[in-house]
Amino acid sequence: MKSIAEIITIGDEILAGATLDTNAHWLTGELVTLNIPVLRRHTISDRTEEILHVLRSLSDDTGIVILTGGLGPTRDDITKKTVTEYFGGKLIFSESLFQEIQEKLKHRNRTIPESNREQAMIPDNARILPNPMGTAAGLCFKDKKGRHVYLVPGVPEEMKSIFNESIRPELTKLPGEKIRVFIYKTTGIMESEIVDRIDEGLNDFPMVKVGYYPSVYGVNLKMTVKENEVGTVEPRLRDFLYNRLGDTIYTEGDRDITEIIAEKLTTRGWTLSVAESCTGGLISHRLTDIPGISKVFTEGLLTYSNEAKIRRLGVSVNTLKKHGAVSEETVIEMARGIRQKSGTDTALSVSGIAGPAGGTREKPVGTVWICALTPEKEKTIRIQFNKGRHMNKHFASQAALNLLRKLLL
Amino acid sequence: MKSIAEIITIGDEILAGATLDTNAHWLTGELVTLNIPVLRRHTISDRTEEILHVLRSLSDDTGIVILTGGLGPTRDDITKKTVTEYFGGKLIFSESLFQEIQEKLKHRNRTIPESNREQAMIPDNARILPNPMGTAAGLCFKDKKGRHVYLVPGVPEEMKSIFNESIRPELTKLPGEKIRVFIYKTTGIMESEIVDRIDEGLNDFPMVKVGYYPSVYGVNLKMTVKENEVGTVEPRLRDFLYNRLGDTIYTEGDRDITEIIAEKLTTRGWTLSVAESCTGGLISHRLTDIPGISKVFTEGLLTYSNEAKIRRLGVSVNTLKKHGAVSEETVIEMARGIRQKSGTDTALSVSGIAGPAGGTREKPVGTVWICALTPEKEKTIRIQFNKGRHMNKHFASQAALNLLRKLLL
Known part of the structure; x- marks a missing residue:
């Protein structure tokens, strides 16, 4: 056959x-x-x-x-x-x-x-x-x-x-060569950047078939190796990929970034709370798709209005007036506020302009500020991406989860 | 051609x-x-x-x-x-x-x-x-x-x-008969129940081609009519369908139930807040997919832990102890609590067991309590549906949005 x-x-x-x-x-x-x-x-x-x-x-x-x-x-x-x-x-x-x-x-x-x-x-x-x-x-x-x-x-x-x-x-049981497929999922890096970093080096792996599969949550790499070569090739390939792509690889195999975060939080015994604005509840929705997440994830607040940011998270009226809801200062106060009020160890906050309306010259549609906190670290980033309201929400949710993941490494 | x-x-x-x-x-x-x-x-x-x-x-x-x-x-x-x-x-x-x-x-x-x-x-x-x-x-x-x-x-x-x-x-511009497709979207009613209610009566409409398309959010009906018969057939067909299916039809055309809710809230000048548990932020996520929803939707709280329900919504420790987090009493306190604290006109709350774990004999996985409030009405329902965690979340989100929609009619 x-x-x-x-x-x-x-x-x-x-x-x-x-x-x-x-x-x-x-x-x-x-x-x-x-x-x-x-x-x-x-x-x-x-x-x-x-x-x-x-x-x-x-x-x-x-x-x-x-x-x-x-x-x-x-x-x-x-x-x-x-x-x-x-x-x-x-x-x-x-x-x-x-x-x-x-x-x-x-x-x-x-x-x-x-x-x-x-x-x-x-x-x-x-x-x-x-x-x-x-x-x-x-x-x-x-x-x-x-x-x-x-x-x-x-x-x-x-x-x-x-x-x-x-x-x-x-x-x-079919006759013929058996193969194994290794999946490396990356996020926060463009496909062209991945190609730049690994394409030449992959010449040392002529026995590996490489596939790039971009999605809204990142680029997935599929590496196909013949079963009888797995033992000699895979460890070397793995080293090569981590060496070139580092922590942009968030998992091997077909798992979501939320599973990785749940695992890392569980290992450390830390809890998480999330304060969202432009992602509209999507981060909480994605986290709660993981069975058993309630052990580490206590609450997710979609503080959509400025009033909710003030009342629920303790963001100061002054900060909102001076810097606006979409600003580094605001997401820091959101993350610190929810962590303090919910008593969790870690926190994540997002504020941005999902569109289609609401953009300005300095803060066009797609501007998103993110803050992640652990007991040891605090980090903020600004991203800019506009592919329509729906995609903006998904992209921002992934960028936020990825910032938290990296703080948990 | x-x-x-x-x-x-x-x-x-x-x-x-x-x-x-x-x-x-x-x-x-x-x-x-x-x-x-x-x-x-x-x-x-x-x-x-x-x-x-x-x-x-x-x-x-x-x-x-x-x-x-x-x-x-x-x-x-x-x-x-x-x-x-x-x-x-x-x-x-x-x-x-x-x-x-x-x-x-x-x-x-x-x-x-x-x-x-x-x-x-x-x-x-x-x-x-x-x-x-x-x-x-x-x-x-x-x-x-x-x-x-x-x-x-x-x-x-x-x-x-x-x-x-x-x-x-x-x-x-192709020659040939032009047709028009009329979509009626229903929710909260099984396909077999729809068939029972309309199948015989549709014999009076031999010129209409009927299609039933079930999805997790409900059954969509597609009625195909020849363009030159639309004037005589469609008003009669429409009357017939509303007569038999009543308010299980939530919209005509290809719109989401969240758009209908946004429209009704805007017309009345009412605002909305949402308190979620087992739906995990999905209701907020679905509402915020609608551009401009921030005008009526102020905040969505995923109060996942009991502590969050107490602290954020004012649910009483006693209620949680006596009736449990998944109960009529709790969802009523959740909805009243978020409405009071957020100062909105309407509110929606959900608490249930998404699974796979957490079920009991009296409250098996898939048990969900929902409460919707408007300035004029308060209503609770219990639903039971288990098709896995992911589907349970989607189904419960739709049932909750539908309860609110019906209170806004």
Whole structure:
């Protein structure tokens, strides 16, 4: 079997513009990590002729096809029937699968609709892949060219669970080179600056495939190394990257900066409070996405109005009058104020102009002041970035979290 | 030209699993609204043979093709060259376009890289579509079958701006039935309940195409009506929907519930403060995504710890001891407390168990209490919903905003 994949998404709701195709995106990421390049992705409707068209147009290079179906049992059936017949089989009723589905639904106290009989119709030319999360089983067809064609339901949880439990183990066993992907996440540094710092030095690592992936929270580096070279290459590569990029790397692997901060606070036994203005609660929202954060994070205040800054944080009227709400003096008073009032060990504050209105010549939209405090250190920075209100909030939240992270190093 | 479309996305970063294909999603939504069904979507790499393959496999039914390119100028060129030659043309250097690009870059104080000469190479068999946001122009080829093949850059802002300014006006002029799409957004009601209430009655509207689109914030209804029937059908349809669904419809058109709340507060001249616990700042974050919200929204407090609830909001130690942080009594004291301390006219409070830990037999994970206050009314509700920490936060934020919205009706 050739290790090149195509992904087919069958979904009228996607072609109606209502649903973002996150299944194909997730599958792509998983396949790439397994060293299986994705040649093409297709999104088609659940019509027989469309399914046949895409099956007929598969590349000769393709050895693996993953086809994710629509959402309802009825829709899945068109796909199942079409693919079964395309590969020369037919659907037969499986009493044992039917019993199994009924058991599952009984456990959930659900009534058993007639359409579930359809879900117990299985191809006589495919292997069944169990679905731990639902009632529609996954299927694996093998065609004359040796291709594996996997059929999985479109419900993301079910698709992922069948992939993880049945498909991934098969793909891992494929002959061919095994690879490992190392992720280094950076923030507070431009992609071009990273390239300047590491591009030449990477010539010493011809065996490493390098990918740069910029996002609003920073640039992620993906380093792909052959499994049998990991031992010799990875420690040297790691040293090289930290040597050149230093503390702009905030984590290895796929974690958020908030998890790193939570970890560091927990290790030190320190607590945190946050005073926000232009980020509008986003920093608190991001921190509280981490389970168990309540052990270190006690309160987050969005002091949007000047009055709230004065009353809640003790920012002085004078400072606001003299320097304005978006100033170094104000964010220092905000951070000191919330730390004192909340009794935490560390504090973070942000004030800026998210836009679209509110900018001036000296302080244009996108101007943001940030202050971070620990028992040992106090630091302020000013950033300037304008990509619209929504992006400004995200960018400022990341810059603030990053300032705190660096003080915790 | 036939009004059926295919969308081709060329992007190695998408096939590397690094980038979500939001361009295709956006274009699909726009085309569907223009009554142009999207037959297929393709994602391929920027290799000549892949581009040729997909062009050759276009359906005979397809009259419109939109091809979005990769991100860099170098990558765009492979696409441009391949498509130009496929349609029998060649690239020629345009001195005037080159001057224009240089002017644009000068205005932004940017250096002019040599690769911009490439961007001034234009096909001799295509129309140029100006790019107001960048330097890579859009192109329109017309093939022998009368198909229009549009080529636009992959940078989302540039793609959207070329679509809006050049492509949309052309597509609007296409012969064929014009349609109008009416969106009704509901919240706090299950999809099955909506179906129960309106499905039969919709038989009186055979000329209306109905779509149900569930999301975490509620179910959106899309009603498609032929342009020439709008006058007779839409007022009757509207009456019918409000009659059956009442105030579960929070808006028509594509607006967020926070915009509706901001509008209602502004109309009444009322201000708002918010006290959050389990939603972790998400309500404040969602409210502050609305430009100008600072006029009505003064502060949002994430009082995560009991101490913060006592100190910041004046919740009584007794209430917390007797009823717990997740209780009707606590959310009432939170809402009254923040309203009093912040001096706003209205207030909203939420306390619950986001999970994964912290649940008990009486108050399992997903239990949320909400209180909303206006000068005239006070209302509390309890909701129960557990789809994981992240979803619980989003669901609770929407339920809270919806409670406030209903008090403002």
